[in-house]
Amino acid sequence: MDTGSIAFIVICSALVFLMTPGLAFFYGGLGRRKNVINTMMMTVAPLALASILWFVAGYSLSFGGEGSIFGNFSHLFLGGISETASTRGLAIPDLLFAAFQMMFSIITIGILTGSVAGRMRFLPLMIFIIAWLFLVYYPFAHMVWDEGLLAKWGTIDFAGGDVVHITSGVSGFVLALVLGKRRDFSHLEHRPHNVPFVLLGAGLLWFGWFGFNGGSALAANGLSVHAMVTTHLSAAAAMFSWVLIEYFLSGKPTLVGASTGLVAGLVAITPGAGFVSIWSSLIIGFLVSPVCYAAIYMIKSRWAVDDALDAFGCHGVGGIFGGIVTAIFTTPDLALDSNNVGLIYGNSHLLFVTLGAILVTIIWSALATFIIVKGISLVMPIRVTDHEEAVGLDDSQHAETAYPTFMGLDQ
Numbered sequence: 001m002d003t004g005s006i007a008f009i010v011i012c013s014a015l016v017f018l019m020t021p022g023l024a025f026f027y028g029g030l031g032r033r034k035n036v037i038n039t040m041m042m043t044v045a046p047l048a049l050a051s052i053l054w055f056v057a058g059y060s061l062s063f064g065g066e067g068s069i070f071g072n073f074s075h076l077f078l079g080g081i082s083e084t085a086s087t088r089g090l091a092i093p094d095l096l097f098a099a100f101q102m103m104f105s106i107i108t109i110g111i112l113t114g115s116v117a118g119r120m121r122f123l124p125l126m127i128f129i130i131a132w133l134f135l136v137y138y139p140f141a142h143m144v145w146d147e148g149l150l151a152k153w154g155t156i157d158f159a160g161g162d163v164v165h166i167t168s169g170v171s172g173f174v175l176a177l178v179l180g181k182r183r184d185f186s187h188l189e190h191r192p193h194n195v196p197f198v199l200l201g202a203g204l205l206w207f208g209w210f211g212f213n214g215g216s217a218l219a220a221n222g223l224s225v226h227a228m229v230t231t232h233l234s235a236a237a238a239m240f241s242w243v244l245i246e247y248f249l250s251g252k253p254t255l256v257g258a259s260t261g262l263v264a265g266l267v268a269i270t271p272g273a274g275f276v277s278i279w280s281s282l283i284i285g286f287l288v289s290p291v292c293y294a295a296i297y298m299i300k301s302r303w304a305v306d307d308a309l310d311a312f313g314c315h316g317v318g319g320i321f322g323g324i325v326t327a328i329f330t331t332p333d334l335a336l337d338s339n340n341v342g343l344i345y346g347n348s349h350l351l352f353v354t355l356g357a358i359l360v361t362i363i364w365s366a367l368a369t370f371i372i373v374k375g376i377s378l379v380m381p382i383r384v385t386d387h388e389e390a391v392g393l394d395d396s397q398h399a400e401t402a403y404p405t406f407m408g409l410d411q
Contacts, residue, residue, distance in 0.1 A: 001084065002091035008220035009092050009100055015211025016103035020047055020110050022204025026259070027114050029197025030309045034392025035118045036193065036402045039309075042113040042125060046106045049126060053133055054102040061134070062141035063101065068149040069139050091219045100215060101145075105137055107212075108164045114309030115172030118182050119389055122397045124382040128175075131372045136167050136365055144357070154340050154349065155357035156330065158227065159216035161271025161322040166361045169316020171369040173299075173307060178373050179383050181306035183390065190308075195255050202259035206235055209266045213273040226334070227273040230281035231266065234273075237285025238265025245293055260314060264292040267318035272326030276342070280329040284322070291321050320358055327354035 024043040031039040050058070055078055064071030075081055081094045090097060109129050116125075140163045143150040150162075157163055182190075192198055213231040217224035242261025243253040268288035269281055276284070296313035299305050307313055327350045330342035343351045376382055388396035395401065 001086070001093060002219065005091040005219040005221075006093070006096060008224070009096055009215055009218065012211035012215025013096070013100045013103055015208045016100070016107065016215065017047075017208075019103075019107050019205055019208035019212065020044060022201045022208055023107065023110050024201070025197045026201025026205060026263070027117065027309050029194040029199075029201060030114075030192045030256070031117050032190070032392070033193040033403060034394055036394065037400045038122070038393035038397050039113075039117045041398060042117070042120075042122070043110045045126065046109040046129060049129055050106045050109055050133060051102060053130065054098075054105055058105060058133060058138055059098045059101065061138040062105075063098070063146050066147045067142065068152075069143060070148075071138075071142050071146060097218065100218075101141070104160055104164060104212075105133060105141070108137055108160070108168050109133060111165070111168035111315050112172035112175065112311055114311040115176040115307050116179055117308040118393060119179055119308075119383055120175075121380075121382060121384055122393075124376050124380055127376055128372055128382075131375075132171065132369065135368045135372065136171060137163070140167055140361065140364075150357045150360065153353045153357065154337070155353045156275060156326065156336055156340070156350070157271045157323070158274040158326075159213045159270045161267070161319045161326065162357060162361050165267050165270065165315040165319030166323070166358060167365045169312040169314075169319055170362050170365040173305065173312035173316060174366045174369040175373060176305060176307050176312075178370065178377075181304070182308070183386060185306045186304065192256055198256050198259050202262055205263060206266065209235070209270075213270060217274055223274050223334075226278070230273045230276060230278055231269050233278065234269035234281045234285035234288075235262045235265040237282045238262055238268065238289045239285075241265075241286045241289035242293065245290060260292075260310070261289045264288050264314050264318045267315055268322035268325065271319070271322045272330060275326055275331065275334045275336075276329040277331050277334075280325075284325050284329070287325070288318055288321050292318050320362075323354050323358050324351070327351040 024040040027043050028036045028040040057076055060073055060075035061071050064074045083093050083095045086094055142148040144157050144163050209231055210228050214224045214228035239258050239262035242257050246253040246257045265285040268284050292314050295317040296310050299307050299313050328343045332338055332341045335341045340350050341347050
């Protein structure tokens with residue numbers, strides 16, 4: 001065991017944990033004042049729920065055994081996991097690896113809640129989270145990051161472009177479709193109620209992402225430094241690119257746009273942070289903003305799908321884009337397999353398996369989400385009533401208000 005690496009991954013685990021409260025501020029600021037408590041509560045609830053489920057069975061199903069889709073039950077309740085040694089050939093003990101990976105399951109489920117902000121009942125969402133973790137997250141964590149099906153294909157995902165962002169983005173999109181649009185989606189402009197919250201959340205996400213991507217090297221080494229640098233540059237380039245788009249289209253760049261752009265850059269670099277060159281991270285960041293900007297416009301304006309806080313437009317589309325560019329720019333020096341490199345280095349195999357893995361992820365996540373939410377709807381209503389939605393979910397779901405002087409004169 002390497003004490004430096006242990007200390008580093010402990011810090012990285014804490015940074016990834018911080019991303020979930022950061023996401024709550026980001027989503028809370030983007031939403032409406034009458035729903036801010038509910039929006040933030042939906043985002044942070046996985047801190048409790050996903051942590052407990054990871055302890056009970058999540059780690060074992062994700063990282064236990066050699067099954068094609070799931071692990072096994074050898075580590076239920078984190079049993080048989082060493083605090084002082086690694087069975088995975090790492091410089092950190094198994095228990096620290098399990099703790100670090102737990103934080104990823106928390107933030108993943110938090111991401112998809114943004115798609116249904118302002119209209120989903122809280123209890124059905126908690127039931128959905130439990131089922132979704134077992135039927136989507138744990139299988140993909142195993143299939144991509146352990147010894148499962150997609151890993152055997154040769155697909156690569158450094159820190160969660162496929163496992164985290166595509167699964168949550170696609171699932172959020174399907175969930176939004178099933179629930180339907182908010183009551184005034186088509187005739188009222190939805191404006192963020194607290195832009196400083198948006199920036200605070202985006203800043204915490206950027207800060208935490210250094211642990212998210214840098215820590216995915218699973219050691220304090222040169223690869224972790226490389227991942228942190230590519231992460232930062234991609235976010236910076238995407239932020240700058242988004243501001244340029246807004247300036248070109250309207251002449252008025254916005255703080256919300258800058259914040260959304262930097263998050264898109266973080267999403268796009270995640271699958272390749274430790275595989276692509278530093279110069280290519282700038283290209284990835286510059287290109288992801290126009291892709292996500294166009295996707296958000298198409299989803300809401302052309303398709304009229306109420307992806308409330310752009311979980312699919314930013315995370316789903318950004319994750320898909322990130323996976324594809326990882327398959328294009330992965331360098332021979334950083335590749336897990338020297339024969340499985342990016343397209344620009346003369347090998348198309350990685351691109352084909354990446355496209356296949358993305359397709360599997362989209363179909364699996366969409367079908368599982370549809371089945372789960374339809375199953376829950378047979379037992380209980382999943383959407384708030386029209387009156388509850390008009391009053392606001394803070395009051396109707398939690399009997400709380402974020403702003404005591406608020407008199408309800410809000411969109």
